[in-house]
Amino acid sequence: MRRRLLAWLARRPEAEAWALLGPGTLWMIVFFIVPVVVMCAYSFMPRGTYGGVDPGFTLEAYARFLHPVYLVILERTFVIAVLTTAFCVLAGYPVAYAITRSGKWRTLLLFLVVLPFWTSFLVRTFAMIFLMRDTGLVNSWLMGLGIIKQPIEMLYTPFAVFAGLVYGYLPFLILPVYASLEKIDPSLLEAAEVLGAKPAARFWRVTLPLSGPGLVAGSLLVFIPALGSFLTSDLLGGAKGLLVGNLIQNQFSTARNWPFGSAASLILMTLVLVAALLYLRVGRERE
Amino acid sequence: MPRWLVAFTAIVLFLMHLPVLVLVAFSFNASKFSVNWTGFTLHWYQRLLEREDILAALRASLIVGVSATVIATAFGTLIALALARHRFRGRTLYEGLIYVPIVTPEIVTGISLLILFVFLRVPLGLGTIVIAHVAFSISFVVVVVLSRLAGMDETLEEAAMTLGADEITAFWKITVPLLWPGIISAALLTFILSFDDFVITSFVAGSGSSTLPLIIYSMVRRNVEPSINAISTVIVIGTSILLYVAEKLTRESA
Amino acid sequence: MADPVVELKGVSKSFNGTQAVRDVSFAIERGEFFSMLGPSGCGKTTTLRLIAGFETPDADGGQVRLMGAVVNDQRPYERRLAMVFQNYALFPHLTVERNVAFGLEQRKTPKNEIGDRVRNALTLVRLDPGTFARRNPSQLSGGQRQRVALARALVLEPTILLLDEPLGAIDLQLRKEMQLELKSLNKQLGTTFIYVTHDQEEALTMSDRIAVMSNGRVAQLGTPAEIYENPRTGFVAKFIGESNFLDGRVLNPSGGLWDVQWGDTTFRVPSANGVQPGRTIRIAVRPEWLDLVRPGHVPPGENALCGSVRDVIYLGETMHVVVSLPGGTDMTVALRNEGQLINPLPWRRGDEAVVAWKPEDCQILEDE
Numbered sequence: 001m002r003r004r005l006l007a008w009l010a011r012r013p014e015a016e017a018w019a020l021l022g023p024g025t026l027w028m029i030v031f032f033i034v035p036v037v038v039m040c041a042y043s044f045m046p047r048g049t050y051g052g053v054d055p056g057f058t059l060e061a062y063a064r065f066l067h068p069v070y071l072v073i074l075e076r077t078f079v080i081a082v083l084t085t086a087f088c089v090l091a092g093y094p095v096a097y098a099i100t101r102s103g104k105w106r107t108l109l110l111f112l113v114v115l116p117f118w119t120s121f122l123v124r125t126f127a128m129i130f131l132m133r134d135t136g137l138v139n140s141w142l143m144g145l146g147i148i149k150q151p152i153e154m155l156y157t158p159f160a161v162f163a164g165l166v167y168g169y170l171p172f173l174i175l176p177v178y179a180s181l182e183k184i185d186p187s188l189l190e191a192a193e194v195l196g197a198k199p200a201a202r203f204w205r206v207t208l209p210l211s212g213p214g215l216v217a218g219s220l221l222v223f224i225p226a227l228g229s230f231l232t233s234d235l236l237g238g239a240k241g242l243l244v245g246n247l248i249q250n251q252f253s254t255a256r257n258w259p260f261g262s263a264a265s266l267i268l269m270t271l272v273l274v275a276a277l278l279y280l281r282v283g284r285e286r287e
Numbered sequence: 288m289p290r291w292l293v294a295f296t297a298i299v300l301f302l303m304h305l306p307v308l309v310l311v312a313f314s315f316n317a318s319k320f321s322v323n324w325t326g327f328t329l330h331w332y333q334r335l336l337e338r339e340d341i342l343a344a345l346r347a348s349l350i351v352g353v354s355a356t357v358i359a360t361a362f363g364t365l366i367a368l369a370l371a372r373h374r375f376r377g378r379t380l381y382e383g384l385i386y387v388p389i390v391t392p393e394i395v396t397g398i399s400l401l402i403l404f405v406f407l408r409v410p411l412g413l414g415t416i417v418i419a420h421v422a423f424s425i426s427f428v429v430v431v432v433l434s435r436l437a438g439m440d441e442t443l444e445e446a447a448m449t450l451g452a453d454e455i456t457a458f459w460k461i462t463v464p465l466l467w468p469g470i471i472s473a474a475l476l477t478f479i480l481s482f483d484d485f486v487i488t489s490f491v492a493g494s495g496s497s498t499l500p501l502i503i504y505s506m507v508r509r510n511v512e513p514s515i516n517a518i519s520t521v522i523v524i525g526t527s528i529l530l531y532v533a534e535k536l537t538r539e540s541a
Numbered sequence: 542m543a544d545p546v547v548e549l550k551g552v553s554k555s556f557n558g559t560q561a562v563r564d565v566s567f568a569i570e571r572g573e574f575f576s577m578l579g580p581s582g583c584g585k586t587t588t589l590r591l592i593a594g595f596e597t598p599d600a601d602g603g604q605v606r607l608m609g610a611v612v613n614d615q616r617p618y619e620r621r622l623a624m625v626f627q628n629y630a631l632f633p634h635l636t637v638e639r640n641v642a643f644g645l646e647q648r649k650t651p652k653n654e655i656g657d658r659v660r661n662a663l664t665l666v667r668l669d670p671g672t673f674a675r676r677n678p679s680q681l682s683g684g685q686r687q688r689v690a691l692a693r694a695l696v697l698e699p700t701i702l703l704l705d706e707p708l709g710a711i712d713l714q715l716r717k718e719m720q721l722e723l724k725s726l727n728k729q730l731g732t733t734f735i736y737v738t739h740d741q742e743e744a745l746t747m748s749d750r751i752a753v754m755s756n757g758r759v760a761q762l763g764t765p766a767e768i769y770e771n772p773r774t775g776f777v778a779k780f781i782g783e784s785n786f787l788d789g790r791v792l793n794p795s796g797g798l799w800d801v802q803w804g805d806t807t808f809r810v811p812s813a814n815g816v817q818p819g820r821t822i823r824i825a826v827r828p829e830w831l832d833l834v835r836p837g838h839v840p841p842g843e844n845a846l847c848g849s850v851r852d853v854i855y856l857g858e859t860m861h862v863v864v865s866l867p868g869g870t871d872m873t874v875a876l877r878n879e880g881q882l883i884n885p886l887p888w889r890r891g892d893e894a895v896v897a898w899k900p901e902d903c904q905i906l907e908d909e
Binding site for chain 3: 440442443445447449450451452453456461464465
């Protein structure tokens with residue numbers, strides 16, 4: 001009996017493929033694609049009196065977004081995301097490079113990077129709070145040493161958000177960069193050496209370009225979550241609704257403006273997809 | 288390797304771990320508010336066991352984690368198999384789309400699911416949490432399992448077929464045993480993602496149910512006390528163990 | 542007369558519009574060592590896979606018959622044949638003995654029987670069961686793995702054994718040994734061996750018959766001697782051994798033979814299909830069929846083309862002399878070394894030389 005089913009399937013390789021893809025794809029369509037479509041629809045509908053939406057079509061959610069207040073938020077989010085990415089690259093690339101050269105320490109060092117990567121983001125963000133608050137470790141330590149008399153207000157500032165984001169996403173950059181540095185064929189560097197290139201030149205002209213794909217991937221893995229970040233600014237930034245993520249969340253809790261929240265989400269998602277596509281194109285050109 | 292690079296790396300790695308190390312250390316501090324060390328104690332850990340809400344949330348997180356992991360791993364593995372072994376129309380498009388959930392910001396996924404559930408008048412609770420977790424985990428399982436499948440020899444199944452095994456037997460006796468470490472690895476990592484998820488869960492949990500991250504968040508917001516350090520430490524240790532096991536599995540069969 | 546054990550009738554197979562196998566027909570006898578030989582992309586592996594059942598012929602693409610029965614729609618596990626793969630395909634998670642036992646377990650062979658048969662199979666391929674049975678494939682060398690793959694196939698006592706370039710990844714010395722072992726297993730067991738390779742020396746060494754394939758078709762089918770001595774097309778003449786090619790226009794008959802115009806001179810060929818006045822023909826002459834003589838010393842009755850020596854290549858067993866002929870053609874002559882070829886070398890660059898051969902020592906090629 002099952003032989004007959006198998007024989008039937010063997011003659012239709014596409015049917016076999018879709019039998020495997022079926023359940024998962026269905027789930028994704030219903031619980032990922034459909035929600036986004038509905039959200040898209042909501043963004044064009046008028047705001048409901050008690051939250052939610054009323055039937056109709058309007059562009060007022062998008063129009064609202066063009067207010068300077070909200071554009072400032074968008075700009076601020078973008079700037080912080082760019083700064084975070086840049087800083088992660090500066091701090092993370094050398095570390096990835098060092099790990100490739102670390103010989104017997106490699107497994108340990110990798111584990112030291114992989115562990116924060118997987119540790120609960122919430123826990124790590126709380127750890128930052130613990131360090132940075134007025135009664136936190138850094139302030140107590142500085143005051144104890146007599147360096148300052150009053151606690152420095154580190155928490156609830158844009159700086160705190162920036163620090164939290166870098167701390168949170170640094171491992172996301174190190175791992176892809178490490179992976180692509182790892183793959184570089186050592187004989188290429190030897191060839192460059194034979195042709196007279198000194199260590200610095202070898203790095204800038206061989207290693208760095210060849211690690212391009214990893215750098216692109218890592219930057220994306222930092223930039224995109226930073227752009228859409230919510231938790232970090234919520235806990236470390238204070239109640240000011242600093243970034244786009246907070247703005248969106250707000251629309252679905254206190255502000256009760258679902259169409260506006262949906263519109264903002266779609267704008268965010270578009271920005272993310274554009275960033276991803278741009279990065280990938282740059283990445284592919286370099287290859 | 289240049290000296291400055293060693294120092295730089297050491298500093299960066301130290302800073303990457305410092306906050307959590309401090310957190311763990313102070314979970315044993317007798318003092319409730321200040322950062323002065325007043326004595327070693329396990330009091331805060333005991334507190335965890337006394338708090339029903341935390342235990343209930345832990346239970347919920349475990350239930351959701353296991354359920355979402357099982358479903359996502361099953362679906363994701365099947366998809367990976369299809370992508371690795373079959374040619375079909377729309378394949379390149381599918382491969383691209385699989386990555387979209389991974390790059391979508393959590394807030395967008397969370398919001399859109401909330402909207403869907405409200406629109407369909409589905410009551411929010413553990414069920415909707417599981418649904419959401421499966422939705423964002425499938426892509427991830429596909430990526431992990433696919434990379435393992437890519438390294439696998441296709442002719443092994445063919446050899447089995449020449450020895451009398453049909454497709455299904457060949458799958459169970461040859462492919463699955465070889466793929467198993469990769470599947471378990473993907474499952475463990477999916478569990479970690481589900482267990483630790485805050486943003487998406489906060490939107491689809493509704494008022495009745497709470498998972499561990501949700502409880503921790505409200506504790507951080509309202510009343511900070513070293514119990515948070517204690518539960519965080521438990522989470523960190525648990526994650527390390529699961530990671531270690533996952534790593535061992537991938538290494539063994541490489 | 543028994544049914545041939547494998548028969549292909551007009552089999553065609555295409556992938557995405559490209560034809561990999563075109564109208565291939567042949568019949569393989571029981572116990573034969575049959576090889577399919579050709580360059581990459583010629584369709585030999587696809588043909589093997591059609592026999593195995595991994596591919597199905599196109600809708601109107603002929604029949605594959607095993608033991609007289611049409612098996613086009615049968616899956617590989619329904620056909621009673623065994624296969625050895627190029628990369629061995631040993632199951633990495635099973636020991637050698639579980640690997641070899643796999644097919645027997647599939648057939649629900651009783652447990653006590655399995656042990657004995659596995660041991661015998663390993664001994665058959667010259668692996669000591671005591672040493673190797675419990676090992677894992679990763680602990681074996683390439684040659685050992687191939688033997689295990691062979692044992693795994695032979696333990697089933699198949700009527701037909703398919704081999705897909707099994708010796709490709711093995712070094713030269715061991716490869717030659719294994720070629721002889723395979724040949725002897727074929728004779729000893731009476732199993733029909735169907736072998737795919739791109740190495741013509743290998744095919745010539747082991748096969749009872751060879752199907753030389755090119756572009757999805759069988760260019761020529763015959764015994765090694767037939768294929769070597771009488772290649773039918775230019776492709777076969779070039780792929781197997783070495784050949785010199787000459788194109789000429791047929792003129793008139795002359796004493797049982799035909800004159801053919803070549804450049805400013807003529808040579809003679811025997812009668813054959815395609816040899817008609819006015820037609821252009823192409824002949825192949827193998828280097829060892831040629832004589833190299835000084836001008837004026839041409840043996841009577843032989844064809845002669847005059848030129849000068851361009852290159853002398855000393856190869857130990859033979860010496861190849863490349864002679865430049867007027868019109869830009871080169872011909873290579875192979876001289877056997879019987880001790881007379883050295884001190885001093887009989888031919889040097891620039892020497893005037895005449896390439897000569899008996900008219901019947903050539904092969905008139907068919908159009909491709």
